[in-house]
Amino acid sequence: MVIVTASTLQVPIEICATFAFALSGLIAGARKKMDAFGVFVVTGVAAFGGGTLRDVLLDRRPFFWVEHANWIWLMLVLCLFSMIFMRNQHIQFTERAIQIPDALGLGLYASLGTQIALGLHLPIIICTLMGVMTAVFGGVLRDIFCNEIPKAFNDHQPYAVIAFVGGLLVIALNELNLSQWICVFVPAGLISLLRILAIYLEWRLPSWKIESNQ
Amino acid sequence: MVIVTASTLQVPIEICATFAFALSGLIAGARKKMDAFGVFVVTGVAAFGGGTLRDVLLDRRPFFWVEHANWIWLMLVLCLFSMIFMRNQHIQFTERAIQIPDALGLGLYASLGTQIALGLHLPIIICTLMGVMTAVFGGVLRDIFCNEIPKAFNDHQPYAVIAFVGGLLVIALNELNLSQWICVFVPAGLISLLRILAIYLEWRLPSWKIESNQ
Amino acid sequence: MVIVTASTLQVPIEICATFAFALSGLIAGARKKMDAFGVFVVTGVAAFGGGTLRDVLLDRRPFFWVEHANWIWLMLVLCLFSMIFMRNQHIQFTERAIQIPDALGLGLYASLGTQIALGLHLPIIICTLMGVMTAVFGGVLRDIFCNEIPKAFNDHQPYAVIAFVGGLLVIALNELNLSQWICVFVPAGLISLLRILAIYLEWRLPSWKIESNQ
Numbered sequence: 277m278v279i280v281t282a283s284t285l286q287v288p289i290e291i292c293a294t295f296a297f298a299l300s301g302l303i304a305g306a307r308k309k310m311d312a313f314g315v316f317v318v319t320g321v322a323a324f325g326g327g328t329l330r331d332v333l334l335d336r337r338p339f340f341w342v343e344h345a346n347w348i349w350l351m352l353v354l355c356l357f358s359m360i361f362m363r364n365q366h367i368q369f370t371e372r373a374i375q376i377p378d379a380l381g382l383g384l385y386a387s388l389g390t391q392i393a394l395g396l397h398l399p400i401i402i403c404t405l406m407g408v409m410t411a412v413f414g415g416v417l418r419d420i421f422c423n424e425i426p427k428a429f430n431d432h433q434p435y436a437v438i439a440f441v442g443g444l445l446v447i448a449l450n451e452l453n454l455s456q457w458i459c460v461f462v463p464a465g466l467i468s469l470l471r472i473l474a475i476y477l478e479w480r481l482p483s484w485k486i487e488s489n490q
Numbered sequence: 491m492v493i494v495t496a497s498t499l500q501v502p503i504e505i506c507a508t509f510a511f512a513l514s515g516l517i518a519g520a521r522k523k524m525d526a527f528g529v530f531v532v533t534g535v536a537a538f539g540g541g542t543l544r545d546v547l548l549d550r551r552p553f554f555w556v557e558h559a560n561w562i563w564l565m566l567v568l569c570l571f572s573m574i575f576m577r578n579q580h581i582q583f584t585e586r587a588i589q590i591p592d593a594l595g596l597g598l599y600a601s602l603g604t605q606i607a608l609g610l611h612l613p614i615i616i617c618t619l620m621g622v623m624t625a626v627f628g629g630v631l632r633d634i635f636c637n638e639i640p641k642a643f644n645d646h647q648p649y650a651v652i653a654f655v656g657g658l659l660v661i662a663l664n665e666l667n668l669s670q671w672i673c674v675f676v677p678a679g680l681i682s683l684l685r686i687l688a689i690y691l692e693w694r695l696p697s698w699k700i701e702s703n704q
Numbered sequence: 705m706v707i708v709t710a711s712t713l714q715v716p717i718e719i720c721a722t723f724a725f726a727l728s729g730l731i732a733g734a735r736k737k738m739d740a741f742g743v744f745v746v747t748g749v750a751a752f753g754g755g756t757l758r759d760v761l762l763d764r765r766p767f768f769w770v771e772h773a774n775w776i777w778l779m780l781v782l783c784l785f786s787m788i789f790m791r792n793q794h795i796q797f798t799e800r801a802i803q804i805p806d807a808l809g810l811g812l813y814a815s816l817g818t819q820i821a822l823g824l825h826l827p828i829i830i831c832t833l834m835g836v837m838t839a840v841f842g843g844v845l846r847d848i849f850c851n852e853i854p855k856a857f858n859d860h861q862p863y864a865v866i867a868f869v870g871g872l873l874v875i876a877l878n879e880l881n882l883s884q885w886i887c888v889f890v891p892a893g894l895i896s897l898l899r900i901l902a903i904y905l906e907w908r909l910p911s912w913k914i915e916s917n918q
Contacts, residue, residue, distance in 0.1 A: 305643075311695040313650040314643025317630075328547075333756075335765055337549055345613035352615075364700050399773035401780075416745075416849075421630075423639045425851045429733075429742025436741040481739045486792050519857075525909045527864040528857025531844075542761075551763055559827035566829075578914050635844075637853045 285461065286384070293381025296374040298323035298351055301418045302358055303367055308422050316355045318421050323351065326414035330389055330406050334396060375475055383467035385411035386439035387460045390446040404443035412436045432481045434474045442467035499675065500598070507595025510588040512537035512565055515632045516572055517581055522636050530569045532635050537565065540628035544603055544620050548610060589689055597681035599625035600653035601674045604660040618657035626650045646695045648688045656681035713889065714812070721809025724802040726751035726779055729846045730786055731795055736850050744783045746849050751779065754842035758817055758834050762824060803903055811895035813839035814867035815888045818874040832871035840864045860909045862902045870895035 301322025305315035324341045331339055341348060358366075389410025393403035412428050412435065419426040428436055445463040473479070515536025519529035538555045545553055555562060603624025607617035626642050626649065633640040642650055659677040687693070729750025733743035752769045759767055769776060817838025821831035840856050840863065847854040856864055873891040901907070 306698055306700055308639060308644060309698055309700075310639075310644045311646040311697070313626075313654075313695075314640070317643060332546060332760060333767070335549075335763075339547070342612060342616050345615050348615045348619070359696065359698060362698070362700060367700065398770060401773050401776045402770050405776070412741075420634065420848065420851075421640065421643070423634075423637065423851065425736060425738075426742070426849065429745060429849070430736060430738045432739040440741075481741075482787065483739070484734055484737055484787060484790070486734055486737075486790060486795065520912055520914055522853060522858060523912055523914075524853075524858045525860040525911070527840075527868075527909075528854070531857060546760060549763075553761070556826060556830050559829045562829045562833070573910065573912060576912070576914060581914065634848065635854065635857070637848075637851065 289380055289384050289464075292377040293384055294323050294347070296377035296381050297414050298354070299370055299374050300378065300415065302355060303370060304418055304422050306358070306362060306367060312355065312359060315359065316352060318418055319351055319355055320348070321421060322414045322418040323347075324414065325417040326385065326410045326412060327389070329413050329417070330392075330410045333409075334393065334406065336392075376472065379468045379471040379475070380464075382411045382435065382439055382471050383442065383464035383469075384460075386442050386467055387446050387464040390443040390463075391450075391456065391460050394447065394450055400444075400447050403447060404440055407443035407446065408436050408439045411439045432483055434479050434481055435471065437481065438467050438470045438474065442470075503594055503598050503678075506591040507598055508537050508561070510591035510595050511628050512568070513584055513588050514592065514629065516569060517584060518632055518636050520572070520576060520581060526569065526573060529573065530566060532632055533565055533569055534562070535635060536628045536632040537561075538628065539631040540599065540624045540626060541603070543627050543631070544606075544624045547623075548607065548620065550606075590686065593682045593685035593689070594678075596625045596649065596653055596685050597656065597678035597683075598674075600656050600681055601660050601678040604657040604677075605664075605670065605674050608661065608664055614658075614661050617661060618654055621657035621660065622650050622653045625653045646697055648693050648695055649685065651695065652681050652684045652688065655684075717808055717812050717892075720805040721812055722751050722775070724805035724809050725842050726782070727798055727802050728806065728843065730783060731798060732846055732850050734786070734790060734795060740783065740787060743787065744780060746846050747779055747783055748776070749849060750842045750846040751775075752842065753845040754813065754838045754840060755817070757841050757845070758820075758838045761837075762821065762834065764820075804900065807896045807899035807903070808892075810839045810863065810867055810899050811870065811892035811897075812888075814870050814895055815874050815892040818871040818891075819878075819884065819888050822875065822878055828872075828875050831875060832868055835871035835874065836864050836867045839867045860911055862907050862909055863899065865909065866895050866898045866902065869898075 298319050301319035302315060304322070305318040308314070310318065320341075324339070327340050331337065386407040388407075390403050390407030392410075393406035398406070415428055416426040419428075442463040445466065446459055449459040449462060512533050515533035516529060518536070519532040522528070524532065534555075538553070541554050545551065600621040602621075604617050604621030606624075607620035612620070629642055630640040633642075656677040659680065660673055663673040663676060726747050729747035730743060732750070733746040736742070738746065748769075752767070755768050759765065814835040816835075818831050818835030820838075821834035826834070843856055844854040847856075870891040873894065874887055877887040877890060
């Protein structure tokens with residue numbers, strides 16, 4: 277994460293994005309009526325699971341959440357607070373409210389993840405997948421812990437696919453020897469924009485031609 | 491695990507606890523009518539999954555079960571034996587019988603896991619979470635392999651929460667520069683005691699105020 | 705994987721086997737009507753998940769799929785192609801057609817995984833389990849991502865059990881100081897043969913004597 281800290285934009289976006297990812301976990305835990313520990317774990321996994329899995333695969337330490345342990349305390353307070361005060365209408369409001377920061381997170385995490393893997397001189401497709409994993413696998417692990425098929429796998433919305441395309445753009449911009457600021461933030465912005473368009477224009481991924489009785 | 495081997499108490503408690511965790515996996519596999527391989531994996535994951543996940547995250551090698559490979563042979567024999575001889579009434583008896591050693595395991599594993607992370611100079615909240623993970627994530631992975639929402643996430647019993655409080659006590663005692671023996675075993679005993687009280691007094695964690703039709 | 709590259713047999717078998725494992729993931733994703741991203745992930749996990757988990761546990765890098773990143777491109781094309789052209793009858797045909805390469809993969813992966821762990825001087829039971837994990841855990845993770853109890857855990861067919869026996873043979877042959885070619889390929893062939901016999905003769909693992917209402 278060191279590479280682009282010069283940017284003053286990154287930190288607020290990262291906080292918004294991580295917060296949106298965490299809230300998606302909190303809502304998922306609430307819907308399953310989990311207890312305090314379950315909600316805390318699912319919230320943490322949704323926020324930090326993607327980056328952690330990437331770092332385990334790339335053998336990078338320390339993890340983001342070990343270096344910024346204060347975020348964990350904050351998350352703990354957030355979970356306890358929401359268990360006391362959250363009602364049904366808050367869940368519906370929260371789900372709508374996190375769509376924009378979630379799209380920002382998709383863009384920033386996918387671009388940052390791709391850039392980190394590029395710094396390790398890995399093949400193009402691996403770098404792109406590491407970006408996608410950073411952005412998407414928190415949600416995948418969240419859904420596995422909730423005993424659901426991951427939404428990212430079967431809701432037929434363009435989400436990971438947009439992150440994938442954005443990751444390829446990160447690599448193309450690096451090939452042009454542009455500054456890392458541009459290599460990360462231009463694709464991040466594009467991914468976020470496409471994701472927001474995908475939500476409002478209700479874009480859909482093509483589906484299978486096989487029948488359901490299979 | 492080297493740090494407190496001076497203690498003559500640790501080894502028998504650790505054997506009882508690992509055995510209790512393993513039996514919880516064996517019962518879960520039996521209830522799902524798994525075959526020999528499935529039962530073996532779920533038993534192994536319940537016994538060693540928490541410590542293994544902690545060690546993967548902390549990048550520690552070798553794992554406990556690699557250093558003590560004889561335990562795996564023992565577990566293999568246990569699984570085969572139980573598939574032949576276990577009947578319904580044994581399952582019910584086993585579930586009651588493992589409550590005490592499981593509580594001992596919760597205490598010892600949470601305290602040891604916290605102490606190990608403290609030895610790596612990690613932040614307080616990370617150390618505590620590593621302790622909780624050591625004690626609880628074997629059961630979480632067991633339930634995911636059985637395609638269930640982890641019991642530790644939604645049974646609203648104080649289990650991980652007690653381990654969390656005990657982990658904070660481990661850290662407080664370390665701050666006082668007490669011997670490692672005291673830092674591990676006093677919190678371990680307290681966690682076990684609270685857990686046993688929680689079972690017999692039927693303590694419950696607070697639940698959500700949101701409605702089910704969400 | 706370096707150890708037996710002298711062999712001209714290994715590469716074609718490995719390609720067939722990985723292809724068969726990947727197709728099992730593709731079919732699983734198709735049956736769950738996943739979108740392009742879901743199918744791609746489940747296909748990739750089925751093909752490479754077992755070896756990746758082994759390498760994470762043994763702390764080996766780089767992963768097979770990072771070194772051979774072209775396979776990922778190929779897999780991506782395969783997934784997109786099959787989403788457009790696959791119909792129900794193709795699924796049934798594919799399931800029958802992959803039984804033989806899947807059996808070859810079981811043999812080769814289990815033997816190679818065991819041999820790799822032996823090279824790290826790990827205990828016998830750990831080496832054998834690493835072999836089984838290499839061959840079987842791709843399918844286990846595939847089923848967890850599809851929100852099913854892993855087929856390898858409860859279909860009562862001899863699959864992992866055969867890989868386990870073959871792994872023990874790898875170790876026995878190494879004890880006799882035979883060439884690595886023999887140590888890997890004789891058990892690999894035997895595992896594949898036993899697996900094919902198990903399919904055609906419909907061998908079953910023994911089941912529990914406990915009742916279903918448990």
